[in-house]
Amino acid sequence: MGTKTRYLHLAAATAIALSATPGSPSRSAAIERKSSAAKAASSGHSEGHEAGTVSGTVRVIGAQAAAARINMAADPACLRIHPTPMMSEEVVTEANGALKNVIVYISNGVGNRSFDPPKEPAVFEQKGCSYSPRVLGMQASQSLQIVNLDPTSHNIHPVPQNNREWNIIQPPGSSPIAETFTREEIIPVRCNVHPWMKGYIAVFKHPYFAITKEDGTFDLKDVPPGEYMIQAWHEKYGVLTQKVTLEGNQTKVLEFVFKP
Amino acid sequence: MKRNRMKVDIASILVLLFAAGAQVTPAQESHIGGITGEATRGRHLYRRYCVGCHGPLGDGRGENAPWVDPKPRDFVTGTFKCRSTPSGELPTDEDLFKSVTRGLVNSNMPPWLPLTEQQRADLVAYVKTFSSRFREEKPSAPVEVPSEPAADQQSIQRGSELYQKMNCWSCHGKEGHGDGPSAQTLVDNRGYPIPPFDFSAGTRFKCGESNQDLYRILMTGLDGTPMPSSSSALTPAQTWDLVHYLRALQINAKYSKASSPPRTGGSVALNKQLVRRPEHADLF
Numbered sequence: 001m002g003t004k005t006r007y008l009h010l011a012a013a014t015a016i017a018l019s020a021t022p023g024s025p026s027r028s029a030a031i032e033r034k035s036s037a038a039k040a041a042s043s044g045h046s047e048g049h050e051a052g053t054v055s056g057t058v059r060v061i062g063a064q065a066a067a068a069r070i071n072m073a074a075d076p077a078c079l080r081i082h083p084t085p086m087m088s089e090e091v092v093t094e095a096n097g098a099l100k101n102v103i104v105y106i107s108n109g110v111g112n113r114s115f116d117p118p119k120e121p122a123v124f125e126q127k128g129c130s131y132s133p134r135v136l137g138m139q140a141s142q143s144l145q146i147v148n149l150d151p152t153s154h155n156i157h158p159v160p161q162n163n164r165e166w167n168i169i170q171p172p173g174s175s176p177i178a179e180t181f182t183r184e185e186i187i188p189v190r191c192n193v194h195p196w197m198k199g200y201i202a203v204f205k206h207p208y209f210a211i212t213k214e215d216g217t218f219d220l221k222d223v224p225p226g227e228y229m230i231q232a233w234h235e236k237y238g239v240l241t242q243k244v245t246l247e248g249n250q251t252k253v254l255e256f257v258f259k260p
Numbered sequence: 261m262k263r264n265r266m267k268v269d270i271a272s273i274l275v276l277l278f279a280a281g282a283q284v285t286p287a288q289e290s291h292i293g294g295i296t297g298e299a300t301r302g303r304h305l306y307r308r309y310c311v312g313c314h315g316p317l318g319d320g321r322g323e324n325a326p327w328v329d330p331k332p333r334d335f336v337t338g339t340f341k342c343r344s345t346p347s348g349e350l351p352t353d354e355d356l357f358k359s360v361t362r363g364l365v366n367s368n369m370p371p372w373l374p375l376t377e378q379q380r381a382d383l384v385a386y387v388k389t390f391s392s393r394f395r396e397e398k399p400s401a402p403v404e405v406p407s408e409p410a411a412d413q414q415s416i417q418r419g420s421e422l423y424q425k426m427n428c429w430s431c432h433g434k435e436g437h438g439d440g441p442s443a444q445t446l447v448d449n450r451g452y453p454i455p456p457f458d459f460s461a462g463t464r465f466k467c468g469e470s471n472q473d474l475y476r477i478l479m480t481g482l483d484g485t486p487m488p489s490s491s492s493a494l495t496p497a498q499t500w501d502l503v504h505y506l507r508a509l510q511i512n513a514k515y516s517k518a519s520s521p522p523r524t525g526g527s528v529a530l531n532k533q534l535v536r537r538p539e540h541a542d543l544f
């Protein structure tokens with residue numbers, strides 16, 4: 001009997017030692033395990049009862065280069081829509097460096113829980129030879145509806161690493177294209193016909209993500225108590241990560257600052 | 261005593277685990293007509309003929325790859341240009357077999373006609389082992405190619421309007437020379453520059469040479485490249501119109517250097533002059 005427990009202890013110690021090696025990829029797995037254990041302990045409680053919020057702002061500091069003018073001369077139809085040239089939306093800031101179009105999401109801590117995708121589709125529009133929204137967040141397996149509101153043909157071409165890559169042409173006036181992605185990933189989307197068109201579709205297995213508004217703010221709502229890694233991703237400035245421990249009914253305010 | 265037995269147990273469990281790990285991948289097969297290809301045989305052929313460019317891991321990083329353009333296919337992502345299936349889907353065994361047999365024109369991939377059909381089928385089976393997608397997904401039914409209507413002047417005219425409306429010219433150019441305003445900006449899914457097809461060059465298409473092949477290319481698109489699928493945008497009749505116009509572009513381009521281009525007239529003699537022997541056939 002005594003030998004058996006000793007073996008168990010040994011196994012547990014080995015597992016912990018393995019998973020706690022700093023800098024190793026299993027580190028994040030360790031966090032995941034920990035928080036799912038915490039969740040298991042609190043299981044039985046209704047989530048809405050205890051759920052908290054992670055909100056905050058994303059900023060970028062330092063002088064930003066003025067947005068570049070987009071030259072749409074390649075397609076007269078696009079040129080007609082924008083008599084004054086459209087400016088690049090890669091970096092959109094407000095006073096104090098508030099940064100728009102940053103995806104803020106839980107990157108770790110949700111564990112293996114599965115979430116049903118929302119019934120309503122995520123809508124990605126091609127409008128004025130530009131994507132609207134430029135950065136779209138959706139849940140894995142949620143229906144994605146692609147709409148062309150322009151008087152010209154676009155090809156919609158996501159270039160994923162882990163999902164299926166497809167590429168479909170959508171002439172003016174055609175009905176929306178219904179598609180989906182099943183794996184978590186931030187996918188660049190391109191229109192090869194109009195090379196200036198750039199967009200991103202961020203796919204998550206859970207509903208805890210938000211895209212920052214003009215004022216750089218975001219809200220992750222209905223987050224159950226737990227320990228999480230929160231990431232902020234921007235197409236030009238990359239990724240910032242913060243750790244947050246959320247207790248029941250709590251609101252945590254985070255600030256992410258990109259220093260390019 | 262007890263402790264010893266436990267040690268043995270742990271050892272045997274480990275042995276079992278390793279054995280199970282080795283057996284995870286089931287034998288991969290390919291089915292082409294009446295031929296069944298087997299990955300175990302294909303592996304030997306691959307190591308002899310394909311590994312130099314496509315690499316031991318099938319990721320297109322063989323030792324020749326840095327000097328090859330276009331780059332060798334990365335089999336791991338399961339993304340293929342020449343398919344009969346809708347955009348984003350896996351190719352059928354037959355599609356892969358045809359690519360191995362035909363080769364890819366304007367690339368370093370020769371037609372593998374010196375290999376027997378059985379050997380080519382074995383290679384297809386082995387190539388499928390590199391991507392887990394072949395174990396997880398099934399391609400849907402191949403795109404149907406309905407019978408071809410007459411390639412008359414009206415059809416070509418309608419095709420030319422579609423060429424305009426669908427923005428084909430953005431990349432392929434107003435006259436199909438591959439010099440449209442977006443042509444210089446195009447890259448493939450690995451970020452390498454990729455030129456749009458030049459209809460004046462007089463070469464075969466990448467994925468076949470017949471009108472049926474061209475119809476299929478328009479429907480499926482060439483995955484991993486900027487060439488999109490038109491399956492949801494064009495009716496079968498419209499697709500044939502576009503095929504006829506593209507053929508007319510080829511013929512006009514061919515004769516445009518001569519003094520009298522045969523731009524007008526009734527039906528156009530299509531196809532025949534474009535059927536030739538594989539360009540690398542003398543390689544072996």
